[in-house]
Amino acid sequence: MSTITQNPKSKSFETRLFVNGKFVEASDGGKFPLSSPATGEKFTEVSEATEDDTNAAVAAAKAAFPAWSALSPKERGLYLKKLGVLITESHDELAELEALSMGRPVSAYFESRVAANDLDHYSEAGYQVLGTSSVNNPGFVNMTLRQPYGVVAGIIPWNVPLLFLISKSAPALMAGNTVVIKSSEKAPLTSAKVATLIEKVGFPPGVFNIISGHGHISGSVLSHHMDVRVAAAKSNLKNVFLELGGKSPAIIFPDCNLDKAVQQTKFSIQFNSGQACMANSRIYVHESIADTFLEKFQMAFVVESGDPLLPDTNHGPQADEIQFNQIQRYIQEGKKVAKMSLGGEPSKHKNGYFVQPTVFVNTPENATIMKEEIFGPVVSINIFSTEDEVVAKANNTEYGLYAAVYTKDISCAMRMAKKLEAGSVGVNCTSPTNFPDMPFGGYKASGIGREGWNSSLGNFLETKSVMVQLDDE
Template identity: 60%
Template sequence: MSSPGITNEAETPQFRAASDAGTFELKSPATRQPVALVSEATVEDTDAAVAAAKAAFPAWSALSPNDRGAYMMKLAELLLESQEELAHLEANSMGRPVSGYWDAKVAAQKLQYFATAGWDNHGQTSLHTPGFLNMTLKQPFGVVAAIIPWNVPVYFFINKMGPALAAGNTIVIKSSEKAPLTSAKVAALIQKAGFPPGVVNVLSGHGHISGSALSHHMDVRMITFTGSGRTGRLIQQAAAKSNLKNVLFELGGKSPAVIFGDADLDRAAKETANSLQFNSGQVCMANSRVYVHSSISDQFISLFKEKFQAITPGDPTQPHVTHGPQADEIQFNTIKKYIELGKRDGKLALGGDEIAGHAGYFIEPTVFLETPEDAPIMKEEIFGPVVNINVFDSEEEVIRMVNDSEYGLYASVYTRDIERAMRFAKSMEAGSVGINCTSPTGAFDMPFGGFKASGIGREGIHYSMDCYLETKTVLMRI
């Protein structure tokens, strides 16, 4: 499948098979049975998508924000109408339970905001240089590429497309090979919404083909990616080696949560367990490291285990199911490898195996205790329902452990002491800090992104737009 936009301007938006007719098989992770044959975009298809976006850019960028926004408003309506179908497509492609599907609603809200946000792209003026009226202009890059992840694909599709289009860019979006179905559906909705040909182009396929081609493409002026740090590094290298394209990255995490003795322990246990259990732990900001004060460690660990294992695994298309499979066999085997390393280095306190009685890639909620801070499962992103809980005695000690990581996406602290909470908010090396809350808690109007190896730049309704705009200085002698 390729998408609306891989056409010339005289044609209507359309879907195309891959130029070489190549496909790849998509299997349901819940049953291990095939659910779809998906077209594999070639380098030629990728070049055609970029060419279509480049051809569409002059007319799209010349539209008023109101005219661009009208298409986005229509698409937001269609997303809301399609929420149930999108949820089932996600369940079948990567195992996300429909019971916890919120993506279409939040994506529509983002799109409704960006439909009017183009009016905010203002420059500045200055009379401070004698004899001159000087100004800055905010102008779009041209062709933007977006490579989105498989764990929350509809949200990331819109989170990147919305500000890019509002800024006046055109875009090529590559979906993940693990979860291409909802992107294909959104492409159909884009077609239904009447977007002009070439404005939005959607490619399905693997990163080493179409993703690499986008990263190296000389006509792509800016690229945004959400996913693993390893892939982010490859994209940044390609961007530098080609045309030094601008990058916006949200990468992995190894997010810590710190629990003090004065915390609401029941809330802390419930929320930290949910952070790891949501989407079967396949979330970049999941608090996979939990540090609990020695004065309440036994009580907290008992509460955490009770809440963490209270799941209903099964067919993710059923509304009562709360725990789905891992996305595919690769992810399943990666998590099992880390669990074996955890058994070697730490103390297994819960889970540690496949969930019996299910044909799919189901992993038990797993807890390790007393794991050395330099162990692989403490340092590396597992992306599954696996948590390490360690005990600490002092603030100084736990801050060192919290920050002893190359990741810095999300961190949290549970305490009733507001002065302590603010010390931690300042000291934690993370793009987001939760006080008496943890991931996936966020705020619609706040920025999101990471410190250190967890990303470059920030995304959010008041922050994304600048990432998709160039600033030009104009000097006018008067």
Template identity: 40%
Template sequence: MTASVKISLPNGLNYDQPTGLFIDNKFIAGNGEKFTVYNPATEEEIITLQGASEADIDKAVAAARRAFEGEWSELETKDRGALIYKLAELIERDRKLLASIDSFDNGKSFADAYGLDLLESYNVFRYYAGTADKIMGKTIETGPTKLAYVLQEPLGVCGQIIPWNYPFMMLAWKIAPALACGNTVVLKPAEQTPLSALYFGNLVAEAGFPPGVVNIVPGLGGVAGKALASHMDVDKIAFTGSTATGKAIMKSAASNLKNITLECGGKSPCIIFDDADLDQAVKWSHGGIMDNMGQVCTSTSRICVQDTIYDKFLEKFTQRTKELASKIGDPFHEDTYQGPQVSKAQFDRVLGYIEEGKKSGARLLHGGAKHGDKGYFIQPTIFADTTEDMKIVKEEIFGPVVAISKFSTEAEAIAKANDTSYGLAAAVFTQRVARAHKVARKLQAGMVFINSSGDSHFGIPFGGYKSSGIGRELGQYALDAYTQSKAVHINLGTEL
């Protein structure tokens, strides 16, 4: 059993942080490359961990396979649901600590981590606990001499790779439906934010799950992630992250034609018509790009405004940005709206795009530089008068940077919105009901928000079109993604 390290969090909480890999309900030492986890608000080192090697991934997958073929598959569905519900209760009990951990190594405000991420996380486990005994097959009537029925069965061992922008919530989105369907899991958290996932291992053991049902293997993406995605005894890979990495995951998963779910990048448009409630449009579109430091896959980072209200919108949007820019700082301060970018690499990447925007001829209305002397803070940045050929319009930045342009007609707005390789989300602001539904149908996106932005709910499917991914998460759609259909044909007659 590996040692844990005592960590004192900025809000005064102290806890024991596991430092190994969680396999077979035990923490064991990793044998892969070491990596360091930093506090992005201060740039200070939190902890150095030894990640999973390829051999460690083999151990975790073997543990998951034993559990799948053994005790986990023998449990009644009601008992499986009860264990998942127990996890929800333990997450709610430790909500403050888990939110604090996510704020510490991610940089998001504690208020958001506690009030949004952790609230959603234990509710996701509760939701799927209730589905464990409701995954049903069908009987199919074909004639008097034949009975046919379909079983919905688990896939087996599921490899899951989660991102750093919502560390614990993405864990919940992945693990809960997989377990409800009867699968076992090997989860790799992002190397920037592995701490809450490792702590979650304690809760799995405390809840009473059989060994091997949930395994957590932090490590480098090029080592642990690649080994998991290409492993011949893994039946499914579920990944959330960039489109470029998603493509690499898909190639690796072809090793044994794994079932895959990919939730990748986005460059989501936000269309604001001149009949919109302008104050509401400003509020929602601002949150749609600036919430969570712009580190959201569904961020409405391209705002298209009808020309008749363009200048007025820019004035109001810039004013709101200036007001909330005064609330950049310590993630644990109760009034903080914007924390730092997650890492030095992400900080440099976003600043690089800002410089590209300045060179491209876009009009800079606010921000455009780092904020403060310490930490990976970036000023919320507004570019206006952007065009579709600009890099800041075409590529996902994943930071607090928005590109605003104007349009004249409904057809032009739809064309601009769909002029992207991505298709994760889109937003439409209008008071005309017919227009809202008409435009929503024409947008090439897996999710459309009408008079809001960034909405999600654990009962509603989440996923995108085009380069934004394959498959859906949440709701019934996630159960479909973690099961497979088996047709059984029974001859009731005497014909040869």
């Protein structure tokens, strides 16, 4: 058994709230502890936003909205472009903060580059916001205007927090809205670091606010606040855009490139220790190649787990004890109904929340581990014989975020792509393969709305019809 002793390069980091352009402690001095998932040891405390703090952030955003929305797209874009440069320069520190707070190996960290790319894109996308016009009605010239909502609240998850922070806030800001972001209590450090960069860029006070805390306090205030116009909640009939969970299937036909299918489906479920909403946690393999696929899959599923701060670690711990215990419960449930062909052994590490990659085979379709999102490195591999059979199995879920098909038969691939109930379908590729110019979102319980470079700006804009009646000559 090994003991992990972490030695981060950064000995101090920001843990305060960023409200109205200033870093402040929680108004009641409250903090919550943050422990390393690799060691289980507490290493810092983070400010816990109160209801008053959250209200103050919304008030600051509301006050900043008129001036910010009045700027030209070019003027707003300059702030976003500068922030992208600073995020790129901060890659190593952001990677380390993610490793410390939720166990993401620094060797696999790429979110800073994606975030910077998003900021660079949106910094120049503002002039794409155009209305329409109509002269179809005699005596009138009519038009539509696209205008920002006002205050946008973003409540981001912990598995890829920087990516979500920027992918939500950048289009909202570019559209002319002001923003309040609540980071996850599991992974607040990269969000707080970004707040230091926002301050360095010089965003006008109140335009971009970042707070930390728990959902039942600050998250609840944001989702119910009457001055928040885009978020997830009731009260003033807010516009809601949600990216939720998944139980993504990958379907392997006998004519596929088998080695490629093995490597990519293995990476999908191991990526971020299985903590990805679109991970292919269900794999269906044609009966004629099932034994070969399983043998190759298990041989490929070799990981080097350990301290996520080390460059040779490719498999980190689960984000915290709650996640670890939940995954262990699912594994125990799986053992009752299916054969475990890989995994189950105790971690080689004395401390931390490490889960070895786990493979179940021939799992009943109605089993809990086939129906519920595990959010860990656990995959079920089942067999099929016909297209209709596997489509029925793949769609027999309340989720519909991502699906994958491996075949060299383009007709088969397109038939499957049309039939699968998922917002994204990969053909001879699987999650996390995704592209910014394609809409991303889910069917059924996997979300509401679509995001992406060609979709997100519109999510943060109201449409107003203007009718102009002309005087008779």
